[in-house]
Amino acid sequence: MWSSTRRGIIKYDLCQGLRANMWKFLAGAVPFFGVVMIVQERSVLFSTEPSFFEYFIYLFKGIRNYTPVPGQQFEVPILWMIVQVSMALIVYDYPVVNLEKYGIQTIIRAKSRALWWFSKCIWVAASVALYYAVGILIILGACMLMGKISFIADQEWNMVMNELDVSLIANKQLWLICICIPLMSSIALSLLQLTGSFVLSPVYSFLLLLSYIVISVYYNHSCFMGANSMILRNEFAMAGGNTLSGIVITNIIVMCAAVFGGYIYFRRHDIY
Amino acid sequence: MIILKNLDKELNGNAVLTDINLELSKGKVYGLQGKNGSGKTMLMRAVCGLIKPTGGYVEIDGERLGKESAFPESVGCLIENPAFVPYYSGLKNLQILADIKGRIDKKDICLMMERVGLDPGEKKPFRKYSLGMKQRLGIACAFMEAPDIILLDEPFNALDTEGVEMLKNLLGEAKEKEATIIVACHDKEELELIADEIFVMENGKIMEHKS
Numbered sequence: 252m253w254s255s256t257r258r259g260i261i262k263y264d265l266c267q268g269l270r271a272n273m274w275k276f277l278a279g280a281v282p283f284f285g286v287v288m289i290v291q292e293r294s295v296l297f298s299t300e301p302s303f304f305e306y307f308i309y310l311f312k313g314i315r316n317y318t319p320v321p322g323q324q325f326e327v328p329i330l331w332m333i334v335q336v337s338m339a340l341i342v343y344d345y346p347v348v349n350l351e352k353y354g355i356q357t358i359i360r361a362k363s364r365a366l367w368w369f370s371k372c373i374w375v376a377a378s379v380a381l382y383y384a385v386g387i388l389i390i391l392g393a394c395m396l397m398g399k400i401s402f403i404a405d406q407e408w409n410m411v412m413n414e415l416d417v418s419l420i421a422n423k424q425l426w427l428i429c430i431c432i433p434l435m436s437s438i439a440l441s442l443l444q445l446t447g448s449f450v451l452s453p454v455y456s457f458l459l460l461l462s463y464i465v466i467s468v469y470y471n472h473s474c475f476m477g478a479n480s481m482i483l484r485n486e487f488a489m490a491g492g493n494t495l496s497g498i499v500i501t502n503i504i505v506m507c508a509a510v511f512g513g514y515i516y517f518r519r520h521d522i523y
Numbered sequence: 524m525i526i527l528k529n530l531d532k533e534l535n536g537n538a539v540l541t542d543i544n545l546e547l548s549k550g551k552v553y554g555l556q557g558k559n560g561s562g563k564t565m566l567m568r569a570v571c572g573l574i575k576p577t578g579g580y581v582e583i584d585g586e587r588l589g590k591e592s593a594f595p596e597s598v599g600c601l602i603e604n605p606a607f608v609p610y611y612s613g614l615k616n617l618q619i620l621a622d623i624k625g626r627i628d629k630k631d632i633c634l635m636m637e638r639v640g641l642d643p644g645e646k647k648p649f650r651k652y653s654l655g656m657k658q659r660l661g662i663a664c665a666f667m668e669a670p671d672i673i674l675l676d677e678p679f680n681a682l683d684t685e686g687v688e689m690l691k692n693l694l695g696e697a698k699e700k701e702a703t704i705i706v707a708c709h710d711k712e713e714l715e716l717i718a719d720e721i722f723v724m725e726n727g728k729i730m731e732h733k734s
Contacts, residue, residue, distance in 0.1 A: 255625040256624060259622040260623050262622065263622070266619065271608075352606040353608060355606070357620065357623060359573075361623055362593060362594040521574040522574065523564075523573065523574055
């Protein structure tokens with residue numbers, strides 16, 4: 252009985268929640284199309300076609316640690332930022348609105364606030380994963396249009412375009428820093444946003460998350476993990492950069508804090 | 524049996540329910556009568572386990588809500604406006620909800636939809652339903668799993684004469700199956716037609732009990 256209820260509510264959230272936000276996934280694909288256009292436009296400068304990784308490194312490279320120097324402007328990593336905003340918009344108010352409307356029917360049938368809450372956490376993780384899947388498909392499509400799909404990062408390309416020496420990075424590590432780490436960091440931040448949307452409100456949670464991400468880009472401090480997904484800030488791109496194990500541990504701590512902290516709050520939350 | 528003992532609820536510093544004491548038996552229809560904002564809907568939410576009492580408790584068949592159980596074991600409700608997924612058909616909406624418990628199948632849902640005067644084969648999404656159709660779907664949702672407790676908030680809204688008759692029949696059948704039914708309505712006459720006992724509410728308090 253428990254397992255059929257659990258399956259039922261998770262299925263409900265996945266089918267209904269993903270469908271409800273379909274237009275946001277489409278709108279959120281803009282940065283992926285943006286990176287495809289930029290990379291393809293600049294490909295004339297190089298002798299080889301860009302590989303799958305060139306697109307992702309360009310998208311998630313971000314900026315190196317910022318040290319304020321008089322006269323030097325703070326450069327906002329636009330594409331990276333748009334990806335973060337897109338994911339924050341996907342989560343935005345869906346869980347709160349769902350609870351106020353048809354969520355009442357699901358929660359009384361599930362007979363468990365925990366089940367409802369964890370189902371929403373699964374929805375958040377699935378939505379972020381789907382968003383990345385959309386991005387991967389768009390970039391694979393772009394690679395195909397360019398003639399071939401290659402998963403070998405080009406040294407020249409990345410030195411010039413991304414200021415990254417890929418000869419120091421194994422292919423498996425590229426998968427980690429280009430896909431796995433950004434995905435995990437995005438899930439951690441989105442779960443934090445989910446909890447915030449119930450504790451504060453969807454609008455405040457959204458604005459707070461964006462402020463936190465901007466501060467994370469500006470200040471390089473372990474408390475600000477918003478920039479964890481930036482490739483140029485990790486140990487492969489700079490001496491003393493964020494270690495992969497450090498990023499993974501921070502993300503796991505944030506995920507657990509968001510999921511369990513949110514649940515503790517939600518247990519006492521009035522639904523009306 | 525549902526027992527509400529010294530039930531208080533405050534929201535943002537305002538008392539929305541004050542010292543509610545009720546004992547509700549199986550196989551009866553209880554009416555909650557009162558103006559808008561008198562606390563009828565909040566009382567239903569408390570019985571559903573959706574709001575946590577500030578004081579007192581709700582006990583259902585010997586189990587206190589919020590302690591022994593978070594929600595009633597078997598409850599069907601129509602609280603405020605019927606809210607469903609706007610782009611799914613009526614049948615799909617009920618099916619996806621029924622899948623959570625897995626107690627009834629598509630055939631049962633179709634039968635219930637026909638009982639309330641809706642066509643299960645209707646492909647029209649919920650957002651294109653008329654007000655009356657939305658209300659009928661909400662009623663079907665509350666009754667479809669034959670719950671032990673049925674909570675209906677303003678169930679007569681947007682129903683035509685035929686719809687009112689259908690609702691009365693459903694209530695009668697649920698009573699025979701020993702369900703505890705609470706119906707909130709601002710209209711005294713409509714409530715008197717269906718309720719065995721009526722509680723008049725005002726400012727979150729029970730002011731009068733009519734048998």
